[in-house]
Amino acid sequence: MADHYEVLGVSKDASQDEIKKAYRKLARQLHPDVNPGEDAAERFKLVTHAYDVLSDEDSRRRYDMGGDQNGGFGGGFGGFGDIFETFFGAAGGARSARPRSRRERGQDALVRIDLELGDVVFGVHRDIEVDTAVLCETCQGSCCQPGTSPVTCDVCGGSGHVQRQVRSLLGNVVTTQPCGSCEGYGTVIPNPCGSCAGQGRVRSRRTVALDIPAGVETGLRLQLPGSGEVGRAGGPHGDLYVEVAVAPHPVFSRDGDDLLATLEVSMTDAILGTTTTIEGLDGSVDLELRSGVQSGDVLTIGGRGITPLRGSQRGDLRVGVQVITPTKLDGAQRKLIEDFAKKAKAPAPRLAQFQQGLFSKLRDRFRSH
Helix, strand or coil: CCCHHHHHCCCCCCCHHHHHHHHHHHHHHHCCCCCCCHHHHHHHHHHHHHHHHHCCHHHHHHHHCCCCCCCCCCCCCCCHHHHHHHHHHCCCHHHCCCCCCCCCCCCCEEEEEEECHHHHHHCEEEEEEEEEEEECCCCCCCCECCCCCCEECCCCCCCCEEEEEEEECCEEEEEEEECCCCCCCCEECCCECCCCCCCCEEEEEEEEEEEECCCCCCCCEEEECCCCCCCHHHCCCCCEEEEEEECCCCCCEEECCEEEEEEEEEHHHHHHCEEEEEEECCEEEEEEECCCCCCCCEEEECCCCCCCCCCCCCCCEEEEEEEECCCCCCHHHHHHHHHHHHHHCCCCCCCCCCCCCHHHHHHHHHHHC
């Protein structure tokens, strides 16, 4: 078996680029379509096999260490993949092989958007900046310098594949594999576009208009089909996914489509009752407190919550009452409270069944409404 390095005419410390250039040069000279002689065909097989072994780092390492000259298993056959390909995947040889397209679908992109709770009530429109791959304006996705175009690979003749003959347990078999010169495309680009380095796309920032529906919540992902990265060589766009993050609100919290809040009420307002105005997320709301309201009571304002993600009926605004007991009284105030206590004849403190804390109590009352 001839030495693979001698076959390609390169030194044993040759780089992968040098090996590839040597193979392409010899393949052009010896390809059966160019040089139909029998000797040339045999040399073409040797050159192709040598390139197969030396172009793969693992097989080259095994070869340099004195391993199998065929680059396969010790018995001299070309591996299970070649055998299966021969009998099941490449029955027609090069005639059934097709070059692969340079155009590829672009990758999906994911960005995060921060929202306020007020944005969730009715939805909001946002213009978001996305750093992504866009079509190269210079070559318009052709990957070539303007005025040039890809040329047919002179190694594979445009098929994108080459045949090679290997020995197996069943004798000599011919298999088809991607052309090492054009990487299976069937064409080569002698003059790549300088703006995109022959990729047909460049990195850029662009603005995407986004209508965020009402009712979204943290972790929800919105899909924008076709708004992701453009594919290689002007291939179709991937999708853009926008992940929502809703910031906590200092007053309101969310329970499904309802909004929750706590209203602090003075002792006198709780005793006498009052009317007050509170500021909701979408405007002011008048609220009437009945006389004798207790801590833990829940007041419900219908239709002032969040519009659901799939629906139009808004949730409610539920307000839990917390009566604030004064801690500092002057002499006159204390005298009034003492006189009130004497006249009210309130019962003395007594043990009763254990009651949950205020916030636990409010939570349970919220859920029961």
